[in-house]
Amino acid sequence: MIEADDNENVERLRRIEAVTDAALSRLDTEDLLDELLDRVRDLMRVDTAAIMLLDPHSQHLVATAAKGLEEEIRRNLRIPVGSGFAGRVARTGQPVVIENVGENDVVSPVLRDTGIRSLLGVPMLAGPDLVGVLHVGTLQPRHFTPDDVQLLQLVADRAGLASQARLTMIDRTAALALQRSLLPTRLPEVPGVDLAARYVPGHEAGIGGDWYDVFTLPSGWLGMVVGDVSGHGLQAAVVMGRLRSALRAYALECDNPADALTRLDRKIQHFETGNLATVLYAMISPDREWIRVSLAGHLPPVTASPGCPAELMSLPVDPPLGIGAVQVRHSTVVAFPPDAVLVGYTDGLVERRGELIDIGLDRLRAATQPDDAETVCAVIMTALAPERPADDIALVGIRRQTPAG
Template identity: 35%
Template sequence: MTARVLGSSGTELTAVYVPAEGDGDLQLAETVGGAGVPSGLPARCALSGDSPIATAFRTGRTLWLGPAEGAANAPMGVLPLGGDAQRLGCLVVVDKATDAFGPDRRSLLELHAEQVAAGLEALAVRVVGRPQAPRAGRLGPGLDTLRGGAFTLGLSTGRIDADAQVLELFGIAPEEFDGRVETLLARTAPDDVPALMAIVEPGRLPSPGQQLSFRIRRHNGELRWLSLRCRVPAAADGTPERVLGVVADAAYLRPSADEVAIVRRLSAALAGATTIREVSRVVVEALRAPLAAGRVAVAELEADRFVVTVLDPPEPGAWPEEWRSEWRSEWPDAARHRLPTLEAALRAGHVALWPPGAALEPGLAGIGPGGLAVLPLPADGRMVGVCLVGWEQEHRFGPEERSLLTATAGLAGQALVRAHALDAGHELTTMLQRSLLPRKLPKLPGGVAAARYLPATVGLEVGGDWYDVIPLSDGHVALVIGDVEGHSAGAATIMGQMRTAIRAYAVEGHPPDVVVAHTNRLLVGMETDLFATCCYVDLDMEEGIAWFVRAGHLPPLLRHPDGSTEEMAIAGGPPLGVVADGEFPLTEVGLAPGTVLALFTDGLAESAHLPLEHGLRRVREVFGAADPGDAGRVADDLLGSAKHRHDDVAVLVLRYDGMRVRPTRARWAVWRLPDAVMHARRFTARTLRSWQVTEEMDVALLVVSELVTNAIAHTQGEVLLDLTLAADRLRIAVNDASPRAPVKPVSVDWESTGGRGLLLVEAMSVAWGSVPLSGGKQVWSEIGLQPGERIARGGAGGPAEG
C-alpha cells in the first residue's frame, strides 16, 4: 500500500490491519504518517483479544477512543472494513487535536473506510481470482488506485470545500479552483450528471454504504472512472443542508478495448428499446455470451418485491424451486425479505461477487454454483432493479469483468426508467393485473394445481383473463378460469371484481350453478358494457366427482390415465353480464386418479391467423404429449404453442391423484335440551373411541363443549356437529343458523363469567376459524393427532338422528 492511499484520510497517522496468513490474527499491513504522534499500534492483534482493533473487527462496530479509553495520549478511531458477510480488516486513524473527530470528521472517515474496503475487495479479486478477505503479503501497489479525498458541499450556497486529492482526481490545480460545484460537474460525463444531481433530491437521500460510480474527462481528454460515497446531514427541520463525501479513483472499473466495444453496442441497442421486456432482453444478450455465463436474470424492484422481466434460459427447471413456487405468470416474482443477499447488494449500490460454494439463501442457491454476480441497476439516485449472472463451472472474477458489469448496470438502470416513461400505460395495467391474480396457489389434498398467465405480445393494453383455485369445505376445491371482454385497465378491474365475487360466493357454500348465477347478476348490475366468460369446476377431492358450469367459455380438456385426451362435452350458458336471468346448467363428470384437467382462455387456441377449431386441435395434441407427472410442466408445454400472442392467455392445470386415505366423517344433530352439551360430548367420545383416537380425547371434548355451548346460547335453529378424521388432524365443526361470526375477546377479567370459550379453543387448536354458509356459519377447530394414532375406516360414520 502507498502513502497516497492512506494519506488521503487527512489524519496524522493512518494504518490498515488485515487478516494474517495462516493463523487468522490481524497483522499491521501499512502505516502512513505518525511523526510526533505516540500511537502504540501493535504489529499483530489476536482476534480473541480485547484490544480495540480486535473488538472492532469482531463486532463490526466503529470505535472512537480518547486517552481515557486507552488511545495512548491521542484520539483514535478504529473502523471495521467490510460488512457482516465478509470482514476485510480494520482502518485505524490517530490525530493530535483532542477535538479532531467531530461529527462531520467521523462521517468522512467512515466513508473513507468504505472506499478502502471496496478497494481491498477489488484487489483480492485481481490477485486470487475470487472474492475473499485480503491477506497480509498479497497487498501491493494495486491499492494505489484507491487514492482519493474528501469534500463538503453547502446546499444553500453551492460552494464546495474540496481537498487537494479531489482536485487532483478532476485534473484541476488548487490555485485554479473557484470553489463552485459547477466547476467539478463540468468535468463529469454528461450521461452521469443526473445521477450525481439526484443525490440531494428530496426523498432520494443516499443509503448507508452506497457507492456511485461516474466518469470524468480530464483536460487532456482522458476518461477516468471515479467512485463517490457521501452522506447528507439534515437540519433540525429535516431539510438537507450539506453533503459530506469521499471521492476515490476507481481505475479498476476502466474497461478494456473489447469491453468498450461491448458497452457501445449495448448503449446503441438500449437506445432503441422502448419496453421493459426489450431492455431486459438486450441486457441478457449483452452479458451472457461475453461472460460465458450459465444463467442471467433481470428483475425490476416494485415496492417490496423483485419482479423478473427476463430469464435466460427461460425454462423453470433451470431456476431455484422457491422461484417456481410463485411462477404464476410468464416470469416469477419474489419478496425482498426472502432474498437478503439482493437487499444487501441494493443497499451497497455496487457489483457484488460470490465465489463457488458461497452460503446463499434458497432463493439464490443454484443460480451460480460456479460463481454469482449481483448487479444493482441504478437510475435517478435510486435502485430500480437488479441483474443476476451465474456460472455453472468455477469462475475466476477479473477486474475487467467488474468494469463491464458496472458499466452495464448503469446503462440498464437508465434504460429501464426510460422504458417506464415511454410505456407507462402498459406498465400500469400490467402491474394492476398481476396484483389481481393469485400470488400463490394452495396445496391440495389429493392433487396438484398449476397456473400460468401471459400478456399479449401484440399491442400494449392488458386484458381481463384470470384464474383461481379456492379450497372449500368437506374436501372440495373450486377451479375457476375466466376472460373479461376487451384489453384495458377497465377490463382488468372488472376481472378483479369477478374473481372476488366468485370466491366469496363459493366460500359461502353455494352450489356451482348458484355461484355462477349470482356472479352473472352482479355483473349485469354493474352498468358496464363489458361481459365475461367463465368456467367453474367444483371437485370433490375424496370421491373424484366434478361438477362443471360453463358460461360462454371454451370447454376444458381432459387427459385420462391411459394418455388419451378429450374435449369435454359440458353444457353451457350465456356469457356473464348479458342476460340477468340466464340459466347455467350443471354437468357431472367422474375423474379417476391420474387424470389431468386443463382449463384455458381463448388466447391459447385462437388468433388472427389461426381458426379456433385448428387451434383447439393443436392444444389437444400438445396436451396429450405432455408429461402428466408434472402439472407445472404441462402448463408450460401448453403455453409453448402460443409464441406470438394477439390476446392474453391464462392456463389452469389440475392433476388429480386421489386421496390415499380418505377422511372419515360423522355428524350429530344437537338436541336443544338443558343437557345438550353432555349428549354432544358422549357422541364425540363414542366416535373417537371407534376411530381409535384416544390421546387427544380430552382436548377434543373440551373444544366440542365450547363450540356447542356458544351455538346453543347465541343462535336459534338447527345446530349440527361434524367430526372429520383426515391424515394427522381431527376437525371439529359446528354449524348454526346465525350468519354472525364469533368475536374473540381481546382480554378477559378473572371475575368475568363468560368470554373464555374462544380463547380456550384457540389455545387447544392447531388452527380454528369461522366460514359463512348459506343462511348461517360454521365454526371449526383442527386438533393435531399424536404420531402413531391409527386412522380407522369404520365407526360412527353416518349422521345421527336427534
C-alpha cells in the same frame, strides 16, 4: 418590401424551430409541457399559457400545466367539456379566438381574476382523439393572426402526442400491476391434487381481463376458475379484479358452480353494465373423484386420463356473463379418474387470426397428456403459446394424484 417578407419568413421559421426542437424529446412529459409553455409565451408574446388535459371518464378538462395561471393547478381546476372557453374548444375540436373577453366567455375564476382580455385556444389531439386544450391569453386586447393559430396548433399537436403516450404507459403499467396483484402469487398445496398455472400478457393487444384462480372451500371442495373480461387495458383489469373477488365470495355460499355464476351474472348486469365476461368454474369434490363444472360462454376444459386420448369435456355452454337475463345455468358432474389431468385456459392459447378455432383446440388436445401438472402446463405452453401472443393467456392444470402419489 422583399426584405420585410424575408424577415417575416425568418421569424416564422425561428418560431417553428423553437417548438419542434429535437432536444425537447429527451424531456419527460411534465418538463416537456413546461418548456413548451415557456417557449409559447416568449414566441407569441402572451401573458398566460395553460394546458388542460381531458379526463375521459368524467369528461372534464383538468388544469395540468400553466404559466401565469399557476393558481389553476393549485386549485385542481376542472371544467366540463362544453362549458366556458376551454370547454368550447374541446367540444368543437377547433381553434377558438376571443379578442374581447366578456363576462360569460370564461368559467374559470382564475381567468376572471387575472383580467385576461384576449384568448386563443386550440385542441390537443392524438390522431382523432381529443387529449386536452392549450390556450394562451393577454392582459391587453390582442388580434391573433392565422400564423398565431398555426403555431399554437403545432405546439398543441406535440404536447398532445406526448401526453397521450404518457397516459397510455401509465394505464398499461397500472393494469399490469393490478393484474399481477390479483393473480395467485402461489397455488395452494392441496391434498390429493397437483397444481400448476401460467399467465402470459398479450404484447400487441395490451393488458386485458384474463385471470385464473384456485382456492379451497370450507366444505373441502376445491374451486378452479378461468375467466376473461372483454376488452383490454386498465378498465378490463379493474373489472376483472372486481369479478374475481365477487366470485370468491359467492363460492363460499354456493355448492353449485352454476348458482355462483348466476349471482355473478346479476352482479355484472347491475354494477358493471356494458361489460361481458366468459368464465369456467369447476369444483373438485373433497375425495377428488368428481368435478362439477359450469361454463358461462367459456371454452370447455380438456381432460386426459392414462390410456385415453385427451378430449374436450362435453358440457352445455351457457351464455357469457353480462349479456342479459338468462333463464337457467347448468352444472355438469364428471368423473375425475386417478392420475387424470384437468386443463382450463383462455382463448388466447388456442385462437389464431385467420384460423378456425377448432385447429387450435386440436393442437391443445394433442399436447395434453396425463402427467404432473407442471409438466402438463410446460408442454402445452411450448406447443401452443406464440412467441408474441396477441392476447392474454391464462392456463391452469390440475392432476388427481393416486393415494401412493
